[in-house]
Amino acid sequence: QLPGLEGHLPVTAGPSANSGYPLDAQWRAVRDRALKGDTEAVALLAFRESLPSSTTCCDTITATRFLRARKGNVALAVMMYSTCAAWRSSERVDDVISEPTGPSEQALAAAFSPKLLNATDKHGRPIWFISLGEMDVSALAKQGITLHMLIRRHVRLSEQMRIAVERSKEPLQGHLLVQDIGACSVMKFLRSRQFFKAQAQISQDYYPELLGQLLILKGPPAAKWAVETSKKFLDKDTASKIRLECGSSRGALLEYVSESVAEELLALLGESTSGSSSK
Incomplete structure (x- = not known):
């Protein structure tokens, strides 16, 4: 780990390890908000449904970050997240924290x-x-x-x-x-x-x-x-x-x-x- 991080962070670094609540529970809460007329929650559900089958669904916090980054445009947010998922896979990002350090x-x-x-x-x-x-x-x-x-x-x-x-x-x-x-x-x-x-x-x-x-x-x-x-x-x-x-x-x-x-x-x-x- 990098200096100053010991004791603060979990060992795992997966893209869905944020809230401590199961993904199903997170998305049920979003559905409840959508039923009450929350427009961002409606967009989040559309984001989830629009993800390609080859792209693993993320947690609600991550989905919200990508949606807000694209000003609520679901199609652009899906494109951005899918590109990110492909980058994480090709660059082995989930392994980066545990990689051994070299002589440099x-x-x-x-x-x-x-x-x-x-x-x-x-x-x-x-x-x-x-x-x-x-x-x-x-x-x-x-x-x-x-x-x-x-x-x-x-x-x-x-x-x-x-x-x-x-x-x-x-x-x-x-x-x-x-x-x-x-x-x-x-x-x-x-x-x-x-x-x-x-x-x-x-x-x-x-x-x-x-x-x-x-x-x-x-x-x-x-x-x-x-x-x-x-x-x-x-x-x-x-x-x-x-x-x-x-x-x-x-x-x-x-x-x-x-x-x-x-x-x-x-x-x-x-x-x-x-x-x-x-x-």
Whole structure:
């Protein structure tokens, strides 16, 4: 498992392991809502009935995420989910969490090492912290780290995020992702642009509505250009969930989390936790 995940997540990573209730019970509840005139429930039932026979039905939370990602359009949601199911099969995504790590794990971890906090934000969402300061695809290539390895690690992280969100009290709220880009530079971003583009595409196409809020902290002067460039790879709804903060990390964090959680995140950011604003 990735650092910070021990004790938080189940061993299994199947796409229907979210609510703890059997699938039949979940869908019966949806039918009850539909009978009472709930339009989203009606669309969910249509989504389920429209899935190809070759595509395994999912749980209701996953179905809702895909339906909302396509603004309630059942046909588009079915197409999106079917494409995702085919991708999961071809890429062996259900095996990614249990895959053994190789000799390059230390270099990979230094560049891309997420941490799941044992806490939630003010909306009850799981909180993830990632430092991207060492993400430099060209430099990592010299250590034997390929783009494929980085993307595979991102898929593993996405699975861990998905499971954490599905185990939360309000899974449709997504998660809060805090990114530290203080050690990033324009040149590192440009050399790693292919990875960031692939990362954004995977998250958007195969893990829709999983992101509740992305808070990017310690942005250097050129960060606004890099973030705006990255947003071009995303749809407008996803892009609207991204916030860049180049000033006080403490002030931004306290809008989303409690004082104690903010202190923990500030420590991870390497900033003062004395109570004064970090610049």
